[in-house]
Amino acid sequence: MASPNIYTDVNFKTQPVSSGTIPDATSALPKKTTTQKSSPGFPVLLLALLVFFQLLAILFSVTLIILFQMYSELLEEKNNIKQLNHTKLDCMKSHSSVEDKVWSCCPRNWKPFGFNCYFTSPDSATWKESEEKCSSLGAHLLVIHSQEEQDFITKTLDTWAAYYVGLSDPEGHGQWQWVDQTPYNQSAISWHSDEPNGNREFCVVLSYHPNLKRWGWSDALCDGDHRAVCEMRQLYL
Structure with a gap:
């Protein structure tokens, strides 16, 4: 357009017309x-x-x-x-709330329960040596948070052996402490009925009482040779 x-x-202008003149x-x-x-x-x-x-x-x-x-x-x-020197992992579909993670994994030969992985050492050693071995694997000695957790662990243990757990009295004053700083429950009922009872027994083992037919805690000498259970958090991928 x-x-x-x-x-x-x-501008419009009016011009007079003169004779003989024609406006342009x-x-x-x-x-x-x-x-x-x-x-x-x-x-x-x-x-x-x-x-x-x-x-x-x-x-x-x-x-x-x-x-x-x-x-x-x-x-x-x-x-x-x-x-952590873990070259092989066993993984399963994760049902946790960990964001953007699909698989929950434990190292090969470790057993999963809840959010943790557990490994039973086949060798006997002192409490300190057992804790150092667990630490070298990126773990720590077993910390028992519930009866359900303990029942799961004891199903995999030999009833004739004792197993160090991550509970000790480092000062020898009856102040029991977990290795991961979890608060100790003073009313814990996992002790055997006659435990703790030793004056120089400042470490704890998980053992089976044949007469009571139940697993429980016993205080023990820290330099005694016992097997151990290591615990670590699951890996999420």
Whole structure:
């Protein structure tokens, strides 16, 4: 559609017609001026391209940050597994609330229960040596949080053996402490009926009482040779 004509500076004058003089027709017509509008297409397109590339750069930066975080987490998990000397894992579908984790894993030959993994040492050693061995595996001596947990563990143990757990009285003043700083329940009922009873027995073993036909805790010498149970948190991948 053509642009309308725009008229500016139009002056109309009446001139007397003198004899023998014919007014110039062209001078009597109003002067016509037109304006031209510049096309806005190029600046708008340039601005749109600039905004597009800025958004693309922001999206690329965010994606790069997310990928870097995922890579860092994966690398950290692999390093942790490598440091714990666990070359093989047994994993199952995770039903925990751990975000973005699909598998819950325990090292091969460890038994899962709840959120933890358990390993029974086949060798006998002192309490300190047993704790050091568990520590070298990224674990600690067994900390019993519930009767259900203890019942699960004892089903895998030999009734003729005693097993160090992570409970001791390091000062010898009757102040029992768990190795992971879990508060000790003073009303714990897992002690055998005649325990604790030793003056120099400042470590605890899990043992089977044949007469009572039940598992329970007994205080023991810390330098005695007993088997042990190690405990660690499950690994989530």
